[in-house]
Amino acid sequence: MPTNLKNPALYINRELSWLQFNTRVLKQALNESLPLLERLKFLAIYGTNLDEFYMIRVAGLKKLFSAGVNVSGADRFTPLHQLREIRTYLHEEQKVVEHCLLDIMNRLEKEGIFFKPYRETTLEQRKVLDRYFHENIYPVVVPIAVDATHPFPHLNNLSFGQIVKLRDKDDSSIERYGIIRIPRVLPRFVDIDNRIYIPIGSLVAEHIGDLFPGYELIKFSAFRITRNADIAIEEEEADDFMEMLEEGLKLRKKGEIVRLELSNHADDDLLNFFNRHANVFKDDIYRFTTYLNLGALWQIVGNKDFAHLTAPSFKPRNLPPLDSDENLYAILDKQDLILFHPFESFEPVVRLIQTAAKDPDVVSIRMTLYRSGSQSLIVQSLIAAAESGKQVTVMVELKARFDEENNLIWAKALESAGAHVIYGITGLKVHAKAALVTRRVNGKLKQYVHIGTGNYNPSTATIYTDISYMTSNDAITYDMTRFFHFLTGFSKKGKLGELYMAPTQIKPKLLSLIHNETRMGSEGVIIAKMNALVDEDIIRALYKASQAGVKIELIVRGVCCLRPGVEGVSENIRVTSIIGKYLEHARIFYFKHADPQTYISSADWMPRNLLRRIELLTPIAGEEASAKLLQILELQISDNDLAYELQYNGSYRKVSHDGAHTINSHLIVETETNKVYNSTKKQTPNYVQQLTNRLFKES
Known part of the structure; x- marks a missing residue:
């Protein structure tokens, strides 16, 4: 009898599968065979991943639940069922995370890296920290009284700070609550001699008297909030999509609070004060004995003085024929290229655009940009090409989640330089990674294509494994021309031939x-x-x-x-x-x-x-x-x-x-x-030379 392939039991829930993925990232942090800062790096990645999961996926489930949606996905789990499973899973895993961080911190102490609260530092170190507070923190930190005449402040997504309860020094019967906002421009750890890291919250707590003169600290807790950060933009009737996106980015900061993280200093009194205003569901509140923002650990991971505690670095290579001085166009005239990043350098992709920008024979450059980064040599080359009079067409995807602001900046710069910029396709994200260069050769037009699985971002190209395909194949270049025509024109039924x-x-x-x-x-x-x-x-x-x-x-x-x-x-x-x-x-x-x-x-x-x-x-x-x-x-x-x-x-x-x-x-x-x-021999890497492959040994 045929099996019912729509049976929900045959499908794993998407959100629970994602949690399993992030657990695999956490297991790298737990792997004692890895260098210590490599383990800390994976813990930072775990935390950053979880932030985005709450901002997008959990926030989405909450919206579905509020809208009365009963089922979503082939597994037929209800939004409420998924939210309960997620909360149970994460509260259990939090114990593992905290144990892991404490273990890494203890081991780092043996290597000369210390994490200390302010009160465990020496007198000389406190003088350094006090000076740092007054010179770098006091001018930008925001102390906020909360009472009948001072409303609870709006806190942006991923806001970090402290809840404080204070006592009037002149009248001990007067107790007040306040919030201290610690801006993102400040580091989460204040380092001494690049080896002793003091949590900034610990330093701020010791200077309450400077921030609230006339009051003394009764108790405090660090806090961090996560808001719904999924931008929903109605594109119909959009005269100015860029303006709408800018508004959406502002709204992201004001989305519903979907998670509250607190330090273990937070008793019920502080929690109740904060949550009267934040209104976070009790199971979305997480109390930590360690640091709230795991992503802040990147500050320690990047310590160059302890590079020996990271995984050995690898320098991406240009392999034959790209290791020669031969012109890139000449190479592509003779053969197609497959590059395996980050092992093979992303430089030839950047070179293709840089060369095209300077080449007087190039008449046009067309590209899609999804995530190009804040310092992009590729975009700078496109700007230079447009300014020199070349026809430059760029599809800048303004809806690339969490990269919208970079893309807005580049889109405006490209447009100012004279490039034709497309700001997206109504109802669709443009996620394809493609570039097309058209040159005039001996009176005829010749085209060159790059198609990738990853973004045009040289920074991520050193840490992401991706494939680049470069060719001058006429069938592919013709299809790529049609592809860009579809992006810039109107085509509801456009189909490509080779692609x-x-x-x-x-x-x-x-x-x-x-x-x-x-x-x-x-x-x-x-x-x-x-x-x-x-x-x-x-x-x-x-x-x-x-x-x-x-x-x-x-x-x-x-x-x-x-x-x-x-x-x-x-x-x-x-x-x-x-x-x-x-x-x-x-x-x-x-x-x-x-x-x-x-x-x-x-x-x-x-x-x-x-x-x-x-x-x-x-x-x-x-x-x-x-x-x-x-x-x-x-x-x-x-x-x-x-x-x-x-x-x-x-x-x-x-x-x-x-x-x-x-x-x-x-x-x-x-x-x-x-x-x-x-090697002196020109050859293609043989990745499976020493492997006995069980699947293909008979093929």
């Missing part, structure tokens, strides 16, 4: 590729690497492929709603997640019986990517380029050091090894890249 574009083409193509492997039965093989797998139709297609005997390897970094190991449904599906030194960000797909077999994409397998964004799926047909992508996939499904395997119950188990045959995919690619770079 595939969401929201109209990628999902049907993926379903077709999966169906094709399904027809091959036990001969079928699918390997897919992505950040998230949520789309129900894709998951059902994979279940059908598994039922037909297709071998399916999924490398999903984060959320995965597919449930492996279900008898009669998903026995042939294995799901792993790699968490390590680099953030896995590339989307690479392999279908054994397709032609071509390999693809890269900007899109994860989620409804938002496939149906509500403009994305690109790019077939990689060249034999060498395709083989390189397949090697990356083979290596990652063989990883037994950084990989976690998804279990039937939704939890993840660390993939084990015997110690003698450790396969750390990040380390292997670093080693192989350096080997090629230092």
Whole structure:
């Protein structure tokens, strides 16, 4: 009898799957084999991830609950059920987080890095701290009385400060409450000699008399709030989308408070005072014995004096043919290039745009920009190109969450320079990563394309694993021209020929590729690497492929709603997640019986990517380029050091090894890249030279 593939039991809840992902990040912080500051880095990442989860996902669930929505997602969990599960999970995990931080801090003391409250410092150190307070903190900190004539202040998203209860020195019967806002411009730790870190709240608490003259401190607690930060903008009738976005950014600071974090100094008295005004649900209040803002730990992670306590750095390389002085256009005239970042340098991508900006033969540059960073050489080159009279067209996605302000700044600068700037497509985010350079060569136009899985951001290109594809293939460049025409013009039914574009083409193509492997039965093989797998139709297609005997390897970094190991449904599906030194960000797909077999994409397998964004799926047909992508996939499904395997119950188990045959995919690619770079022979990296691959040994 056919299985009901819509059965909710076959699907893992998206939010609970995300929590499992962040737990895997936390496990890196718990890993005692890693250097201490590397462990602290993962704790900072864990905290930053959790902030965004509350700002977006939990805030969204609260809105659904308030709106009376009963179910959401294939698992059919109600918003209330999800909120309860999330709160239970996080309150339990908080104990692990605090234990982890205390353990790391104790170990750092043996290495000469100390965390101390003000009162545990020496007299000489206090003099330094007092001077720092009066010179750097006192002028910008904001003491606020709260009473009948002083209303409770508005606190922006991620506001940090202290709740204080004070006593009048002249009349001990008079007690008052106040708030001290500690602006984000101040560091969360005041460091002495780059090795002793004093929490800023501890320093502020010792100077209450300076902030509230005539009063003495009875008790205090640090606090931190998280607000709903998801901007909802109605785009219809929008005459000025930039102006609307600026308004949305202001509203983000005023969204509903969805989480309150307090230090363990907070008794019921302080909590009740604060929550009379903040009105945070009791289970969204978290009390900490350690520091509230884990993201602030980046300040310590970045201490250059203790670089030996971080993971060994790796310098991205330019491999043949990009290690020569040969002109980049000449190289692309002869061959396509696949670059595996951050092991292979992002510099050639930057060089493509910088060269185009200066080249008198270049007539136009077209690009999409999603997250380019605050200091972007690429955008600066585009501005220079526009100012020199070249035709520059840039699609700046103003709705790139948490990067909107940078994008607003760049959009205005580009427009001022004379570039044609597109501020988004109504109802859709433009998430595709693409650039097109058009040159005049011997009286004819010649075009060059870059398509990537990651953003045009050289900073993140050193820590994210991504793929770049560079080509002058006429079919691809023609399609890319049509793609940019779709962005700048009107086209409801536009389709590309060689490339595939969401929201109209990628999902049907993926379903077709999966169906094709399904027809091959036990001969079928699918390997897919992505950040998230949520789309129900894709998951059902994979279940059908598994039922037909297709071998399916999924490398999903984060959320995965597919449930492996279900008898009669998903026995042939294995799901792993790699968490390590680099953030896995590339989307690479392999279908054994397709032609071509390999693809890269900007899109994860989620409804938002496939149906509500403009994305690109790019077939990689060249034999060498395709083989390189397949090697990356083979290596990652063989990883037994950084990989976690998804279990039937939704939890993840660390993939084990015997110690003698450790396969750390990040380390292997670093080693192989350096080997090629230092070799006198021109060759392509062979990432799987020493691996015995269980899936492909018979193929």
